[in-house]
Amino acid sequence: MHDSEDLVVVVDGELLTNTETICTGMKAQHASTMKLLRKHLKQLQTFGEVRFEIRLNPQGSDTEYAMLNEQQSALLISLMRNRKEVVSFKVKLIREFFRMRDALGQRDMTLWRQLQVAIAQEVDSAVRASFGSRLMLDRKKDKPILQSEIHRLESEIQPGLLLN
Structure with missing residues (x-):
């Protein structure tokens, strides 16, 4: 039987399982x-495209x-x-989807906080640059790094959307 880590995987930000995992857990013929x-x-x-793949079986x-x-x-x-055993596996699979969804939500929230910090640093850098030429040179050096970090975080939070 699969461990809970094997029941559900993240592929391109989406939680997925496969028919092999389901059949193993339910002791069903593939x-x-x-x-x-x-x-x-x-x-x-109706719940999205079903992805098929061909692999070698045991x-x-x-x-x-x-x-x-x-x-x-x-x-x-x-x-x-x-x-x-089928009912038992159904409970395990559903529980694992919920656990993984919660874990992804926590990860996204952490990314969101990181994005907020990076944006605040960008704004602070712009404000400081208005006070003098030395600070303006610092901003010129920091700006590409900050913008790159903001862009990276935005793409991780919403990989399918172009935010800029």
């Missing part, structure tokens, strides 16, 4: 799960796996039959 997924693919895709042959976000995995596991 082929049956993929058949169920394909049967309900349209409904699953026996060495190509196998198709699906990467699922939280809503997609919740829908898929709700369609599977409830046996004792």
Whole structure:
């Protein structure tokens, strides 16, 4: 059985699990799960694009796996039959999605605080530069560093958006 760290991963800022993890945790046949997924693919895709990948399975042959976000995995596991170990795994998977979402939220909040500090330093540097030529030279040196840091933090907070 997978550790909780293996149940959910972060890919491009999105929390995902895969059909291999679900099948292992639920002691289900992967082929049956993929058949169920394909049967309900349209409904699953209402929660976003289902990503497919082909990897070698433990026996060495190509196998198709699906990467699922939280809503997609919740829908898929709700369609599977409830046996004792299945219900137990459903609880673990849902709990892990919540834990990972909280952890990402804390990370984003820390980035937000760092961005606020960098912006405050930029403003302070601009104000000090207005007081004299020596301070203006310091600002000229500090400005690219501060702007680079602000841009880096903005892109980490909102990787899909161009803020400048």
